[in-house]
Amino acid sequence: MRRHHPGRLLMEALSRRRFMTGAAAVGVSFAALPKGVLAAEEPKLNFYNWDTYIGETTLADFKEATGIEVSMSLFADNAELFARFKEGNPGFDVIVPTNDYAERMIKAGILEELDHSKIPNMKNLAPAFQDAAFDPGRKHTMPYMWGTMGLGYRKSKVDGVPGSWKAVLESDKYKGRIALLSEGRTMLGMAAKYLGYSLNTGKAEEIKAAEELLIKQKPNIKVFAQDNGQDLLLSGEVDITVEWNGDILQVMAEDDDLSYVVPQEGSLLWQDTLCIPKGAPHPDNAHKFINYILDAKAGAAIADFIQYATPNAAARKLLGPDYNNNPAIFPTDETIARCEPQTYQGEAVQRLYEEAWTRVQAA
CATH class of the missing domain: 3.40.190.10 (Periplasmic binding protein-like II)
Known part of the structure; x- marks a missing residue:
């Protein structure tokens, strides 16, 4: 969550939609379907998030853009999150563990590998957040926010x-x-x-x-x-x-x-992540949602509303000095060093x- 450059230190030391027919059907999972049957995901997504940790209109904007309706439930801390998934996925598509618990969940076999081809907005991340020591290659996590x-x-x-x-x-x-x-x-x-x-x-x-x-x-x-x-x-x-x-x-x-x-x-310097747990009922929708969150405009709206530091370089360019130069959001090098x-x-x-x-x- 990391020294001199917070994202790099994290790397060294170490967060809803309609299924589109036609070309978008390529890549759908057949694992749970009867032989010969192709089923589109229903336009729903179940999101498990921290309180006060999403943009004011993000979920509504996502539904308008995709047709996917998001149902958001809240957890109080990482221990609660881990406990709910330790014995299996209770029905969520996207979850937001902090870096150390993300690593714990990876090692416990709780998280799915992400399909980066379905998250093209990963390109918007600052270089220091493109990789992470707790998740080499970002195979299971995308950075959401970081802070102190x-x-x-x-x-x-x-x-x-x-x-x-x-x-x-x-x-x-x-x-x-x-x-x-x-x-x-x-x-x-x-x-x-x-x-x-x-x-x-x-x-x-x-x-x-x-x-x-x-x-x-x-x-x-x-x-x-x-x-x-x-x-x-x-x-x-x-x-x-x-x-x-x-x-x-x-x-x-x-x-x-x-x-x-x-x-x-x-x-503590932390990084919250976006992940898809194994057994997610809507994995395609989950990838779409994560990609939407990493969009520059959507990411900027979230960061501006919740007042946390975004790892999204494209989003930061859309935000003003009151956000970008606030040391309570982006701590000084001196603070990070401690x-x-x-x-x-x-x-x-x-x-x-x-x-x-x-x-x-x-x-």
């Missing part, structure tokens, strides 16, 4: 800029006014980074130290928020929250008393984090 995780805060309630993770991880100064994320792997990683370790540590004793830090801090935490810390901040229920940069930027547009900072210890991507390190290490998080929740 940091602290959203209410300026009138917080003393200055909260420049350290200490404000939420080791202090009672904002007791009862703090929201952390409910995503255990990420919060344990942030606690480890605050303690001076890598957020990707695989050492049991360092993960244990992060666990103990969070347990000690629990009396000061109001809630472990399920991807809605920005709403709690906007409503005044909390004064400081751990959140994704774009989510905070969205509410900053509604309340100028809100702001965002990446703490001095560094943070951050690192979260990586998948195998199921044994994953279990260490999951067991530690279970103890944090139970404490």
Whole structure:
């Protein structure tokens, strides 16, 4: 999610329509059809996405352009996404895992290989995003958005800029006014980074130290928020929250008393991806949808609305300086240098984090 050039660092370290007859029928899958029968996909697509993470009119525009109607369901975090697909596809065509979980899903055999011939708009991606270490050759993923995780805060309630993770991880100064994320792997990683370790540590004793830090801090935490810390901040229920940069930027547009900072210890640099899970009921429609998202105009509309950094170079050319020069969207090289991507390190290490998080929740 990556250093000096965020997309390149990600590479090194490491997110609905009618079936067209005639020529468009070439390439349709016959796997589920009776012998001798050619069936067109119904004009539907099931999309599993994060909350507040699509353009205001994107799904309607896609239906108008293609005739395909999109049904969108929401998940709160990557752990929930992975759990739903671990035993099979419950009926979705396109999903949006973050880079480390995308790699985990690839290794678990959950994701289909993409047909790049059906995604010509891949050419719009910036060169640094054309490949990824977590998915060599982009065989299973297309980049959707990238960004940072940091602290959203209410300026009138917080003393200055909260420049350290200490404000939420080791202090009672904002007791009862703090929201952390409910995503255990990420919060344990942030606690480890605050303690001076890598957020990707695989050492049991360092993960244990992060666990103990969070347990000690629990009396000061109001809630472990399920991807809605920005709403709690906007409503005044909390004064400081751990959140994704774009989510905070969205509410900053509604309340100028809100702001965002990446703490001095560094943070998580992430990349969300567009993927087709195995067993997708509408795989052709899924390719069309991904290709539509990577269109310059469609991509620009999404990025401008959700206020996340797009990897789409053609889309960026359509957006103005308020977007392209905003350091909360596109962090400076100095900020990027303090951050690192979260990586998948195998199921044994994953279990260490999951067991530690279970103890944090139970404490």
